[in-house]
Amino acid sequence: MAVGPANRFQEFRAELRRSEVKWAYTLILPAVLPLLIFTVLPVLGAIGLSFTHFDAFSATMSWIGTGNYREAFDNELFRITIRNTLQFTVGFVPLSLAVGFSAAMLLNRRIRGISFLRGAYYLPVLTSTIAMGIAWMWLFQPQVGLVSLALKLFGVTPKDWLNSPFTAMPAVIGVAVWKAFGGTMLIYLAGLQGIPETYYDAAKVDGAGRWQLLRFITWPLLRPVTFYLFIIGMIDSLQVFDLVMIMTEGGPAFRTTTIVHQIYLNAFKFNQMGYASAMAVVLFVAIAVLTFFNWKFFSSSLEY
Amino acid sequence: MAQTSRLRLPPREELLYRVLLILGIILGLVIAALPFLWMAVSSLGTAGMVIRIGFTWDMFNPLNWSLEPYVVAWKMASISKYIRTTTIYAVAVTVLATTTSSLAGYVFGRLRFPARDFLFGLVLATMMIPGSVTFLPLFILMLRLPLLGGNDIFGAGGHGLYNSYAGLILPNVVSASSIFLFRQFFRTLPKDLEDAARIDGCSEPMIWLRVIMPLSGPVVTVVALFQFQGSWNAFVWPLVMSSSERLYTISVGMYSLAYGSGSLTSMAELFQSVLLAGSVMAVLPILFLFIAFQRQFVQGIALTGLK
Numbered sequence: 130m131a132v133g134p135a136n137r138f139q140e141f142r143a144e145l146r147r148s149e150v151k152w153a154y155t156l157i158l159p160a161v162l163p164l165l166i167f168t169v170l171p172v173l174g175a176i177g178l179s180f181t182h183f184d185a186f187s188a189t190m191s192w193i194g195t196g197n198y199r200e201a202f203d204n205e206l207f208r209i210t211i212r213n214t215l216q217f218t219v220g221f222v223p224l225s226l227a228v229g230f231s232a233a234m235l236l237n238r239r240i241r242g243i244s245f246l247r248g249a250y251y252l253p254v255l256t257s258t259i260a261m262g263i264a265w266m267w268l269f270q271p272q273v274g275l276v277s278l279a280l281k282l283f284g285v286t287p288k289d290w291l292n293s294p295f296t297a298m299p300a301v302i303g304v305a306v307w308k309a310f311g312g313t314m315l316i317y318l319a320g321l322q323g324i325p326e327t328y329y330d331a332a333k334v335d336g337a338g339r340w341q342l343l344r345f346i347t348w349p350l351l352r353p354v355t356f357y358l359f360i361i362g363m364i365d366s367l368q369v370f371d372l373v374m375i376m377t378e379g380g381p382a383f384r385t386t387t388i389v390h391q392i393y394l395n396a397f398k399f400n401q402m403g404y405a406s407a408m409a410v411v412l413f414v415a416i417a418v419l420t421f422f423n424w425k426f427f428s429s430s431l432e433y
Numbered sequence: 434m435a436q437t438s439r440l441r442l443p444p445r446e447e448l449l450y451r452v453l454l455i456l457g458i459i460l461g462l463v464i465a466a467l468p469f470l471w472m473a474v475s476s477l478g479t480a481g482m483v484i485r486i487g488f489t490w491d492m493f494n495p496l497n498w499s500l501e502p503y504v505v506a507w508k509m510a511s512i513s514k515y516i517r518t519t520t521i522y523a524v525a526v527t528v529l530a531t532t533t534s535s536l537a538g539y540v541f542g543r544l545r546f547p548a549r550d551f552l553f554g555l556v557l558a559t560m561m562i563p564g565s566v567t568f569l570p571l572f573i574l575m576l577r578l579p580l581l582g583g584n585d586i587f588g589a590g591g592h593g594l595y596n597s598y599a600g601l602i603l604p605n606v607v608s609a610s611s612i613f614l615f616r617q618f619f620r621t622l623p624k625d626l627e628d629a630a631r632i633d634g635c636s637e638p639m640i641w642l643r644v645i646m647p648l649s650g651p652v653v654t655v656v657a658l659f660q661f662q663g664s665w666n667a668f669v670w671p672l673v674m675s676s677s678e679r680l681y682t683i684s685v686g687m688y689s690l691a692y693g694s695g696s697l698t699s700m701a702e703l704f705q706s707v708l709l710a711g712s713v714m715a716v717l718p719i720l721f722l723f724i725a726f727q728r729q730f731v732q733g734i735a736l737t738g739l740k
Contacts, residue, residue, distance in 0.1 A: 149544050149546065152540075163533070172567060178569075185573050235457050236461075251731070253468075259684035267705060267709060315734040371669070393673070397673055416563060
């Protein structure tokens with residue numbers, strides 16, 4: 130059979146298809162393979178390790194079933210750790226949302242220098258947590274730190290904020306809010322810019338004041354943004370680590386130790402890799418549940 | 434909101450509102466910026482002046498400033514080493530992750546092949562797995578990689594990629610959220626361009642390099658900036674992956690200085706200023722980058738919803 134032009138065209142198309150598929154697999158390999166090896170495999174590894182007693186340096190491993198989980202939930206320190214992490218979450222999430230929302234309301238206007246102001250509010254987010262933790266330790270210095278000096282003006286007696294059981298966690302939360310609110314602000318700003326101006330015009334025709342606009346238009350319309358930030362804030366709170374490491378090392382007397390801090394200590398200071406893995410799995414489950422809620426919410430109700 | 438300020442209030446209340454607004458903005462600015470200024474000024478104190486006296490207006494007089502803490506930090510406290518390591522690490526991660534992620538974003542966004550949706554779902558799923566869950570098993574994996582760093586085929590005997598640049602960099606050669614960002618952007622480009630290139634006999638990597646990437650300057654910039662910023666500040670992974678000062682990133686180095694495993698504790702007078710000088714040096718590159726690319730950073734946040 131003679132090869133007609135139509136046939137040649139089909140051959141050409143089939144050739145293109147084959148080449149497309151071949152290249153597709155080749156080009157995603159350098160992305161998908163590392164994700165499998167360095168993200169998926171470690172999760173499976175953590176689950177597996179959590180049922181063992183494992184020493185990474187001598188590479189000795191013994192199967193102990195759910196022993197690590199039972200140990201964790203019987204352990205006083207683990208309960209303290211969970212309590213601390215929840216305390217951090219309860220303090221950090223509403224505060225970072227409130228401060229971020231307030232900042233967004235303040236800076237959602239067209240005035241000169243607005244991008245400088247937004248930049249200044251946002252800068253703490255981008256900087257090294259360790260470096261800024263060191264700066265804040267200096268600000269919290271008991272005698273000559275700026276926090277002590279400022280509070281003295283209000284008649285508060287200076288104390289060793291980061292080493293006192295009742296002030297260490299609030300101090301860590303405060304710095305975490307300082308470091309995060311710029312990000313919350315930017316996401317709220319993006320949300321604010323998505324609200325049609327006609328809504329406000331209509332309300333103003335009906336005689337609504339500033340407070341009513343905020344209460345009945347802005348806040349309800351930003352609810353999806355708030356929900357998203359709420360979940361993301363919780364996920365971040367469950368993983369707080371850098372700030373605790375640099376500012377308090379979990380102290381005083383375990384008052385600020387958190388889940389990830391305990392994972393780190395058990396794995397790398399006490400060589401309890403199995404026990405640490407069990408905690409990592411608990412953390413993973415908590416994050417997975419939160420992510421699921423987030424996804425569920427946004428796949429069902431994205432529309433205003 | 435420009436529209437709310439057009440509200441008509443009685444002049445007195447309008448004035449009060451304006452004043453409160455300006456006070457609020459200034460308060461926010463002070464809260465955000467003060468730690469940086471305080472850190473910078475304290476880091477310039479001569480020989481322990483700051484530690485002894487605390488706050489004085491003299492601190493703000495440039496005549497009293499000294500770069501001594503910076504010299505000590507750079508030379509004796511190994512900050513120069515940390516900055517070097519951090520630069521190598523951050524540049525390598527940025528280049529590699531931006532390349533692999535944009536290639537994958539191109540494939541997922543523009544090509545048709547079997548199992549595409551499954552594989553892309555897998556990529557999305559990995560986005561929800563945070564480093565704080567994986568760093569421990571990942572450490573064991575790197576320590577026990579077969580046939581590397583003195584390990585035998587079962588991964589025993591040596592130390593794998595532990596305490597090496599390869600070990601630091603490898604797990605970060607790709608970023609799932611960047612793949613997602615690239616894919617979303619590439620999908621908006623017109624299909625005609627690459628079809629034309631394909632008819633002309635261009636292979637897929639050539640189309641990616643010659644057609645797609647030149648049109649994607651803004652998104653490449655956003656991804657590269659966040660990759661660089663993230664790896665410049667990285668702490669947990671470099672902390673567990675390095676055992677020698679040679680491989681300390683700036684955050685790990687500053688942590689080790691603060692908790693006295695460096696050579697600095699003997700200089701108590703200068704200690705605080707040197708620590709703060711090191712912190713300033715850790716923050717400065719990011720500050721410059723932010724000043725140069727503020728628009729891209731802000732757009733990136735709005736685009737991804739990442740914080």
